[in-house]
Amino acid sequence: MSGFKTEALSAPLDSTVTPADPSGSSPPTAGTHWVDLVERIKTEDQSGMEELYRVFSRGVRFYLCRQLGPQDLEDKVHDTFLIVVQAVRRGELREPERLMGFVRTVVRRQVAAHIDQAVHTRRQQVGIENGTVVVDLNRNPEQTAIQQQHEQIAKTILHSISKRDREILTRFYLLEQSQEQICEQMSLTETQFRLLKSRAKARFGELGKRRLGRRTAVHFS
Amino acid sequence: MGVGPTIAGGAVMQTRRGDHASDEALELYATHSLAEPALAEIEEHLLVCSQCQLQLEEIDGFVRAMRGAARQLDQEDESRRRNWARISRALTFRRFGWAMAVTALVLGAVALRISTKRVQEPFALLLETSRGSGIQHAPAGRRLELSLDTQGLPPLSAYVLEVVDESKHIQHESQVTADHSVARASLPAGLRRGTHFVRLYSPTRELLREYGLQID
Numbered sequence: 088m089s090g091f092k093t094e095a096l097s098a099p100l101d102s103t104v105t106p107a108d109p110s111g112s113s114p115p116t117a118g119t120h121w122v123d124l125v126e127r128i129k130t131e132d133q134s135g136m137e138e139l140y141r142v143f144s145r146g147v148r149f150y151l152c153r154q155l156g157p158q159d160l161e162d163k164v165h166d167t168f169l170i171v172v173q174a175v176r177r178g179e180l181r182e183p184e185r186l187m188g189f190v191r192t193v194v195r196r197q198v199a200a201h202i203d204q205a206v207h208t209r210r211q212q213v214g215i216e217n218g219t220v221v222v223d224l225n226r227n228p229e230q231t232a233i234q235q236q237h238e239q240i241a242k243t244i245l246h247s248i249s250k251r252d253r254e255i256l257t258r259f260y261l262l263e264q265s266q267e268q269i270c271e272q273m274s275l276t277e278t279q280f281r282l283l284k285s286r287a288k289a290r291f292g293e294l295g296k297r298r299l300g301r302r303t304a305v306h307f308s
Numbered sequence: 309m310g311v312g313p314t315i316a317g318g319a320v321m322q323t324r325r326g327d328h329a330s331d332e333a334l335e336l337y338a339t340h341s342l343a344e345p346a347l348a349e350i351e352e353h354l355l356v357c358s359q360c361q362l363q364l365e366e367i368d369g370f371v372r373a374m375r376g377a378a379r380q381l382d383q384e385d386e387s388r389r390r391n392w393a394r395i396s397r398a399l400t401f402r403r404f405g406w407a408m409a410v411t412a413l414v415l416g417a418v419a420l421r422i423s424t425k426r427v428q429e430p431f432a433l434l435l436e437t438s439r440g441s442g443i444q445h446a447p448a449g450r451r452l453e454l455s456l457d458t459q460g461l462p463p464l465s466a467y468v469l470e471v472v473d474e475s476k477h478i479q480h481e482s483q484v485t486a487d488h489s490v491a492r493a494s495l496p497a498g499l500r501r502g503t504h505f506v507r508l509y510s511p512t513r514e515l516l517r518e519y520g521l522q523i524d
Contacts, residue, residue: 146355153368187352194355234376237369241377253381260371261378263339281332291370 125183128175140168143190154198167197240294244287252283259284329353329360331367338364338371430494435506435519443520452495456508459489461516468509469493471521474502484508499523 127135151163170193180189245253258264270280336342337350354360430451433444471480484491506519
């Protein structure tokens, strides 16, 4: 367990959430499915537990992996579900229709707790400065190689555009400035900004298909 | 921003791909540019939509690539700027020294040219065989203009001139003609130090006369 403590969570009263399509091919459609699911979990109905896992496991795993890396992923996913189920059974989910929001909150707190723990541990070991996020994304060599290839493609794109356009993309992707800030400081319209980004993405997809060939090519619709 | 209106605050999104998150919304999410409540809507949707999870993975890849590439290019630019600043500072500091060095080089080249010109001035000498005329001396390495006395020799249309050193190695050979009993020959490269013999032959290689020449 990560040391996470369950708390009573509140959710907007006017939310109407719909259950997910487990296949992921289309989003939630039924209105009260969550309510039924929560009831089943409360009554310790095994099918309810299974459905909860089926609906959310992929998404929870995706979120945790993206934030914390693949290390001990299954344990973290398991912890998350345990927390959700226990909280539901304790009646802490006051608005069953907000189950998705509740799961989201639990997952986010898991991530925050893990990062806090990791920072604390590392600080004790190596004396890192406060606020440093220590996350091991733990890419394997193949992923690293793919990442390097992608960077080469991106470098090609940045070399091929004007200095001004390069500055715009650098501000957005590297410096993480907002669209509004960039448009204001560089006298751009929103349309011009979006057009530049979409051209860069399209070029990235083209070059990716050419150089990488198969399914690892980047596709942008 | 980039996320369409939701239905009653739930996780169903109105986007250009039907019920899924728009690429723009996902990119804003990937670049940490979304704030609540849009952030909540996207994250809740991603919990349950595998298609958008895949799309986000691709967008993450693109964003990482652009970030990495922009960082590398920025670092290269910065490195170039620092190197140039270093070179500029060095040039400013040593500019006077460089100027002096260049001036010295120029002056040296001028002096060398002058001395070279002097060396190239020919040394003229008359080689005679009359009683009392001693062995002639000439400086080494200088162009020699020889005037050879041919008085008493058969009046031929041309003579063969040969200059040999002490070891009888031929240092120069040419054809010369006599004008008023004087045959003239030019040795542009001059001769090495030592004793040399200047010989005049007939065209049939009959030795007609020999003069001694000491190169100092």
